[in-house]
Amino acid sequence: MPDGAQALIKTLADAGVDVCFTNPGTSEMHFVAALDGEPRLRAVLCLFEGVATGAADGYARMAGKPAATLLHLGCGLGNGLANLHNARKGKVPVLNIVGDHATYHVQYDAQLQSDIETVARNVSPGFVRTSKSTMALSRDAMDALVATRGPPGQVATLILPADVSWNEGGVPCPPPSLPTPPAADDPAVRAIANAILAGGKTALLLGGAALRERGLMAAARIAAHSGIALLAETFPTRLERGAGLPPVERIAYLAELASVQLAEVRNLILVDAKAPVSFFGYPGKKSYLVPDTCTVHTLATPAQDAAASLEKLAAILGAANAQPVLQPAQRPARPRGRLTAAKVCKAVGHLLPENAIVVDEAITSGLMLGVMTAGAPRHDLLTLTGGAIGQGLPNAVGAAIACPDRPVLALIGDGSAMYTIQALWTMARERLNVTAIIFNNASYSVLNVELERVGADTIGPKARAQLDLRAPTLDFTHLARGVGVHAVRASRAGDFCKALENALIAPGPHLIEALVPESLGGVKRRILPWILRALPRLPPAVAQALKRKIAP
């Protein structure tokens, strides 16, 4: 008879879970031992829990199904929390298996004893369970797996006491059938169609699953037929874009710019998206960004089928055969001269291979990424769904494992890269086709902008020092080589392009360190708060032109 761990692993593999991102400890040793008995489950060691959880997030975004993580008690789970938070906000399915002390050992409050369920609840509010018996374990795992699929997708946490894992009497559990989310019902679709027909500037705000090809095409048909705008949420989980796909305008990160985008909208139709709010509250500024004169409608909630709902709306409007506006193929020229963040984005647009996966955690250095890659060959874009940095490199690990035949480019700020730099080691060990581009601007640059924006009266050297990454300067080529990843550094656009070409040809991971000035440094940084404050008082056309200039 199998022990609990063996039955659990068979159950997971039967249900199509084929990867587990691990960072184990003593309480997980039976699970680890059982891995060799299940060839269908790939186990990928990560040297920090934030890498394991971020990899599981990236994997699920691309594979469309959950991976498992294996984490060590409350402390291990806690280390992985930030990227589980990003997965939760992105409605991404992730199954955490968190080892715990043997049930009879808990009473002694040993060193690693802690309240795991409380830690888990923050990121997996919909499913936290401590398995109580070996016989029930596989059923518990199946319940957790069902929970991850939602819809909407979510993080589920199964806590696995060591004795539940090691005792004999495990009973594998058959996989459940997959849920099929319903489309919006007829009256709801009709009401929205009527709102569109009534006129007034209308926009579809697309999020979640609506940003995949099928949803985008339906939305673009509606847009072309009814003359409405297409907007996308600020940080998409997975956006399919590039030549041949409908372009969508993302809501800007800066609330003042988002307000410009929304200023004249009278009907905002949510499709698997939330009504836009400011990232943070700022003194004297609005949190809720929908104008008072705008009515918000919901076509599809995250629990509904976004694409099918859009297709229904297109049909009712008579737009099912409308010609959608599609992005033409076009690439920027090869950049030259001294390297800047914008030139890195330009080089990426110039060289992006077919069918790439682009992970964007470039923060201020990625301001031009969207325009520069708009007409590049079609690709998937993964972004910072929950705003918790340290997501990009781990996401790239997961995406590369989910899609071994596709090139992965991860564009990462230097500050962000340092949170989960251990991801590079896993890339090397698993020989993943990831090109990590690190923007070394020696700064938490965006926080310098924020420091000006929050309206702090005096900004002294101690404050500045908290946002400054110089002294010592970070050397990412050394960091990368130290964990087995080939790396080069570039401060000229020509060198950067050559390095990127080489990285895209040679298999395995590569890191390119781009030495760049801050995109929003010097004068730009000082005038930005003034422009942002002035925007609401400017004529709409001027405000829109400025918006496009700052964040195209």
Ligand SMILES: Cc1ncc(C[n+]2csc(CCOP(=O)(O)OP(=O)(O)O)c2C)c(N)n1
């Ligand atoms: C987990 C987490 N910790 C801290 C922050 C606050 N934070 C936001 S951006 C940022 C710095 C980003 O620096 P970098 O990646 O170098 O990008 P840059 O601003 O230089 O473009 C920090 C610390 C965060 N968002 N998430």
Ligand SMILES: [Mg+2]
């Ligand atoms: Mg930086």
